Amino acid sequence: MKIFRLIILVIHLGILFLLLGSLLNAYVPPKIFPWFNLLSLGFPVLMIVYVILIVFWILSWKKRAFVFMFAGLAFINPVKRIVNFSSDKKEKADVKIVSFNAKGGLMGQEAIGRYLKSQGADVILLQEGRGGDFPMLEDYKKVTSSGTVTILTKHKVLSSKDIGSPDKSEIIPGVQADIEIKGKVYRFIDIYLHPFKFERDMVTLNGSSEANEQKLKDIVRRLVPTFKKHQDQVTLIQHAVENSPYPVIMAGDFNSVPNSYEYYHLVAGLEDAFLNAGKGSATSFHDYKFPIRIDYIFSSKSIPAVSYVVDRSVRLSDHYPVISEFSLNGQ
Structure with missing residues (x-):
């Protein structure tokens, strides 16, 4: 079970870094590094998986759930650009x-x-x-x-x-x-x-x-x-x-x-x-x-x-x- 959780942790961290990479589109133009723009296309899927994994950590009673929840605050506005309730x-x-x-x-x-x-x-x-x-x-x-x-x-x-x-x-x-x-x-x-x-x-x-x-x-x-x-x-x-x-x-x-x-x-x-x-x-x-x-x-x-x-x-x-x-x- 520990190995399984370690694999999930690595996947979760990887998704977090990919999501953060999509935010770099505000600073890095495509002519310099176009791959950040590719990440923006997958943002909705990455965000859904990210939230599912947070739920997994909550159900597993792991404190790291709160760390990922706190990090997820960086994506509130990016999510609201797709789904919003004003x-x-x-x-x-x-x-x-x-x-x-x-x-x-x-x-x-x-x-x-x-x-x-x-x-x-x-x-x-x-x-x-x-x-x-x-x-x-x-x-x-x-x-x-x-x-x-x-x-x-x-x-x-x-x-x-x-x-x-x-x-x-x-x-x-x-x-x-x-x-x-x-x-x-x-x-x-x-x-x-x-x-x-x-x-x-x-x-x-x-x-x-x-x-x-x-x-x-x-x-x-x-x-x-x-x-x-x-x-x-x-x-x-x-x-x-x-x-x-x-x-x-x-x-x-x-x-x-x-x-x-x-x-x-x-x-x-x-x-x-x-x-x-x-x-x-x-x-x-x-x-x-x-x-x-x-x-x-x-x-x-x-x-x-x-x-x-x-x-x-x-x-x-x-x-x-x-x-x-x-x-x-x-x-």
């Missing part, structure tokens, strides 16, 4: 935002248009939205990038421009629009970071051990270069945020999970609307069985979120729409 907000909602990767309208362009129209949002931020070509939304002003993102709004657009890519052959990572709402100006940034372009069968391990090993190698070969592309794109987006003379609301498909390098550096100086006002799971991509959050809405601290919903009532894409409302009283 309190109800008393502030009045002044502006409603919808962010949605429409997958090019392949699952029903007309149905997507009807859905977006029904939301009555002040601003809609689309990714892979076919240039926002929805006749039902003709009363919205449209800002379309030369990439695959589109901003639709009921309000006055003062200016807009692409957030360029360092490599002209790459997908434009975003578009920004300065929009006047109730007499004040806000910068909206719509993001679509470079996709991994995985198909479901590429990440499903159901063959022989040799075939599965090859799939894992292929996955890593695709992930690491994309992480490095994201680093360049994140730098461009950070510049758009830092140089904005107006409060910022940024949303989109980041193609990155919470606790990744992309998350830490894009949320810097902003607030995650889900952390402030979300309840339940933030999972927004449902094409795989594994729960993944890659769609986000961030805002300047002066624009607090009062609600945040991942709308799982519709399946118009491989993403769920993400909807958030904000109070403008801080302005």
Whole structure:
């Protein structure tokens, strides 16, 4: 029994160090060491196993359970980025935002248009939205990038421009629009970071051990270069945020999970609307069985979120729409 517990202890310590490694994404860029970003993908599984092992130590009446529980406090916020239970907000909602990767309208362009129209949002931020070509939304002003993102709004657009890519052959990572709402100006940034372009069968391990090993190698070969592309794109987006003379609301498909390098550096100086006002799971991509959050809405601290919903009532894409409302009283 002592040998078994020793093995469990070594495994538990190993998982703890892997979890701590994922936190280093806040400091270590992918071009220097991309493997920390890989750990962020496995964070939910590692965290579940970590908690199960704590329960094991508690049932074994071992004091080390308290040591692991204390160490686990470091992961409270990382867990809340995936599953959160915030309190109800008393502030009045002044502006409603919808962010949605429409997958090019392949699952029903007309149905997507009807859905977006029904939301009555002040601003809609689309990714892979076919240039926002929805006749039902003709009363919205449209800002379309030369990439695959589109901003639709009921309000006055003062200016807009692409957030360029360092490599002209790459997908434009975003578009920004300065929009006047109730007499004040806000910068909206719509993001679509470079996709991994995985198909479901590429990440499903159901063959022989040799075939599965090859799939894992292929996955890593695709992930690491994309992480490095994201680093360049994140730098461009950070510049758009830092140089904005107006409060910022940024949303989109980041193609990155919470606790990744992309998350830490894009949320810097902003607030995650889900952390402030979300309840339940933030999972927004449902094409795989594994729960993944890659769609986000961030805002300047002066624009607090009062609600945040991942709308799982519709399946118009491989993403769920993400909807958030904000109070403008801080302005």
